[in-house]
Amino acid sequence: MANQFKEASVEEINQVMQRSHAAFEIFQKKSIQEKSTFLDTIASEIEALGDALLQKASEETNLPIPRLTGERARTTAQLRMFATMLREGSWVEATIDTALPERTPLPKPDLRKMLIPLGPVVVFGASNFPFAYSTAGGDTASALAAGCPVVVKAHPAHAETSEMVYTAIKKAITICNMPEDVFQHVHGTSFESGKALVQAEHTAAVGFTGSTVGGKALVDYSAQRKNPIPVFSEMGSINPVIFLEDTLQKNAAALGAQYAGSITLGMGQFCTNPGLMLAIESEALHNFLDHLSTGIEAVQPAKMLHAGIHSAYVKKSGEALKQQDVTLVKQAAIAAHDIEARPAVALVSGEAFLANPLLHEEVFGPYSLMVSCKDEQELITVLKSVSGQLTTTVMGTIQDLTDHQALVDILPSIAGRILFNGVPTGVEVCASMVHGGPYPATTDSRFTAVGINAAKRWVRPVCYQNWPNSLLPLALQDANPLNIWRMVDNEWKK
Structure with missing residues (x-):
């Protein structure tokens, strides 16, 4: 579907960011209750869009209604x-x-530190999650929670869906008397x-979810600024899974x-x-591949998000399968529609993998x-x-872990989330989740894009010295007065 919306010019973008900065001066002073009510209201207004939102998203992305729900x-x-x-x-x-004050030889000052918001945050909507990683997704929610205004660049693959969510947020702004x-x-x-x-x-x-090429380009743009951000x-991320x-x-x-x-x-x-x-290498491995092949063969091809992603999948999977010493284990049925993907599994030796950097690259699909x-x-x-990853998984028994301690010991250096006997698909939204990892999984492995700690990306620490109470x-x-947990003279207190 062609994007019917006007492209913002450089001048218009600069004006948008100026308005965002002006809004920051007001928004950062809003109370905890005002900000939390604002977030709750955005959620309610998105829900109030009802089935129309789901239908539009499905129309634009080819994702099924149950998944979008x-x-x-x-x-x-x-x-x-x-x-x-x-x-x-x-x-x-x-x-x-x-x-x-009476400490010698030098008195100790009163020092108090907390996190404060950075300022306006730009969020680039993701193609594969029209809700959760886009207009009102995790980057937007965490930035608003941190006290930062947000400017979203809608993903062109679901621009109308993004507009609908935008209207819900604007309605919440009016209801909650937030800066326009x-x-x-x-x-x-x-x-x-x-x-x-x-x-x-x-x-x-800036918050971004997408390709390595796109993410690196944004980092380079930042480095060219007078004041990099x-x-x-x-x-x-190719999320390696180890089968023991x-x-x-x-x-x-x-x-x-x-x-x-x-x-x-x-x-x-x-x-x-x-x-x-x-x-x-073992007989058990090939037995597993037989069962995996049966499962892959049974999958019905389905449409990918859009033609661009499908084209990239066909190109990159085709290149990988043409590599020397790579064997196609199983490929699903021939697609019936132009942008349907054919699931595939391939096999290669460890020696051949190590010798061919192309096989280390992500094939999205x-x-x-x-x-x-x-x-x-x-x-x-x-x-x-293998370079840095969002996840790595071990499929094994307790005996397997005992027998492969050297392997287990290196896992934290590979990824931000380490799974045991599960699948990496599926990211729980909670305080303990880490959705990040060493480069190139993310540009800063110290942070997560999911869970409450995602807000830490949009803040910086400030220390007040000898300030009037x-x-x-x-x-x-x-x-x-907020009745929060604080560390006072090295002890947690409320």
């Missing part, structure tokens, strides 16, 4: 999660070290519009069915899709490569050769 629920739930975070209050990390420009919405398909948003004078930070890009011997011998059939489902879930259009599998290693040492070498932010005043 679940994604909308996740989106509204995370808005409410951040509202709850604000009301609880301790996320600002208030720390107080009281003065010791605390949330703004622009359209653009050119590199120039993305560059202008990153390089606008008043942009304070943080760019939090979530980019490529004992579990392959005992559970091959169940594992085959489980991973056929994970590889093809949503036609593989998840950043946590298991695109790489590792195992030590329902494709996975099994690397058959001659022994544990080669498996570890293969795993270490009545003029301190409420979170740092002696009486603790």
Whole structure:
């Protein structure tokens, strides 16, 4: 579907960011209750759009209504999660070290630290999640919770869906008496519009979910600024899954069915899709591949999000399958429609994988490569050769873990989330979730894009020294009027 919306010019983008900066001066002073009510109201207004929103999103993305219904629920739930975070209050990390004026040789000053918002945040909508990672998704929700105005660049693949969500947010702004420009919405398909948003004078930070090429470009744009700003890009990940011997011998059939489902879930259009599998060569491995093939063969091809993603999948999976020593294990039925994907699984030796960097690249879609290693040492070498990941998974028994301690020990250096006996597809929205990882999974592995700690991307610490108590932010005043947990002289207190 052609994008019917006017592309924002560089001049218009600069004006948008100026208005966002003006809104920041007002919004950051709003109370916890006002901000939390605003987030709750956005959630309610999105729900009030009803089935029309789901139908439009399905029309634009080819995603089924049940999937979109679940994604909308996740989106509204995370808005409410951040509202709850604000009301609880301790996320600002208030720390107080009281003065010791009689300390010798130098008196100790009164020092109080907390997190404050950075300023206007630019969010680039993601193609594969029209709700949860787009207009009112996790980046927007966490930035608003942190006290930052947001400017969203709608993804052109679901521009009308984005407009509908935008209207819901604007209605919430009116209901809650928030500054009119605390949330703004622009359209653009050119590199120039993305560059202008990153390089606008008043942009304070950027959130992006998409390709490695796109994410790196935004980082480069930031580096060219007079004052570089943080760019939090979530980019490529092939999410290696390690299958160990004992579990392959005992559970091959169940594992085959489980991973056929994970590889093809949503036609593989998840950043946590298991695109790489590792195992030590054995009869049990080939038995597992037989069961996996049966599962892949049974999957009905389905339309991908749009023609561009389908074209890239056909190109990249085709290139991978043409590589020397790569064997096609199974490919699903021939597609009936132009943008339907054919799920595929391939096999390669550890030696051949290590010698061919192309096989390390992400193929976005329902494709996975099994690397058959001659022994544990080669498996570890293969795993270490793979760049930073969002997830890595171990499928095994307790005996397997005991037998492969050296392998287990390196897992935290590979990814932000380490799974045991599960599938990486599916990201729980909660305080303990880490959706991030070493580069190039993300541009800053210290942060997560999911869960309440996602708000930490949009803040910075400030220390108040010897400040009059009545003029301190409420979170740092002696009486603790917000009744939040704080560290006072190295002890947690409320």
